Amino acid sequence: MENEFSASQAEIIGALVYGIIFLVLVTLGLILFFYYSRRKIVEKEVEKINIKLDHQKKILQTTIKVQEEERNRIAQDLHDAISSKLNVVSLTTNVLIDDDSIAEEHKEALNHILDITTRTLESSRKIAHELMPPILDKFGLKVALEELFDEFTSNTDIKIKHHIESLNDLDKSNELHVFRIAQELISNALVHGKANQLKMELKKEKEGFALVFKDNGVGFDVNDIKKKSGIGLQNIKSRVAILNGQLFVESSKKTGSIFTINCHSYGY
Structure with a gap:
């Protein structure tokens, strides 16, 4: 009788152990299922975001390319149409003055004319030069920035300290992007920041380059530009x-502003 009771108890314990093991395996299986399902969903969302960012980047690239064109x-019209005609007027006027x-x-x-x-x-030439600096194409970024x-x-009483290194592996298109960035930084510092002392460093790195621009302007709230940036x-x-x-x-009303750009791999 005792042997039968022990056997029955052993069967119950065995069933409980197997039941617990089964529940653990089912639970583990459900956890793994939901984990990998969630992971797949996240991967798909990341893929969608990357595709969206890539699309936005292509739109930006196209927009800026059209803008540069x-x-x-x-600039070509100013040089060919306006400047050439003004030269004719200038020469004709000189001839009349000598008469x-x-x-x-x-x-x-x-x-007076x-x-x-x-x-x-002179104004026409200056505008054409700012629109498309010929020195950038002829002599490169370093000379153009200087x-x-x-x-x-x-x-003027504006002082600009600079240290510019040659970026030999940068193509003409990307050189123009860096030049335009420098133009905008200087313009913003003078017009909006009311600065009169600027410093710019452009350093070649093992991969890419680093650009650091500092000014002694009035500064601004960095949180504001995160919400809405000017043109x-x-x-x-x-x-x-x-x-x-x-x-x-970085920006402070006491120290001005610092813009740091790190580029480790150039755009396409």
């Missing part, structure tokens, strides 16, 4: 994204 066209048969009062008017024509011609700094500092800063962000870079911004 339009700038190039306008002894022209009355002195008329020569004064001609000198020549002065206006010369200033307009000339850009000279343009801002000549005949200039948005343009900088767009070009940094195309370069596959990262932009870091």
Whole structure:
């Protein structure tokens, strides 16, 4: 009788053990199922986000490419259509001024016309140069940036300290992006930041480059630009994204602003 009771108890215990093992396995199976299902969902969402970001980047790249092409066209029109015609006016006016048969009062008017024509011609050349700097294509980014700094500092109280290293592995398209970023940074610092001392470093790294720009301006709230950026800063962000870079911004009313751009692999 005792043997039968022991056998029955052993069967019950065995059934309980097997039941517990079964429940553990089922629970483990459900956990693994939900884990891998969730992982697949997350992977799909990440893939969708990457596709969206890639699409946005292509749109940005196309938009900026069209913008640069339009700038190039306008610069060419300024040079070919307006500047050439102004040169003709200038030459003709000089011929009339040298003509002894022209009355002195008329020569004064001609000198005034020549002065206006010369200033307009200079303004036209400056605008064309800013739209599409020929020195960038001929001599590269380093020389173009140094000339850009000279343009801002000549005949002004603005001081720009700079250390620019040559980025030989940067193609012309990406050189233009870096040049435009520098233009925007300087313009923003002077117009919005009211700065008069700037510092820019462009260093070549093992992979890519690092750009650090500092100013002594009035500064701003960094949290505000995270919510809404102005056109200039948005343009900088767009070009940094195309370069596959990262932009870091620090700003304080006591110390001004610091923009750091790290680019380890260039855009396509």
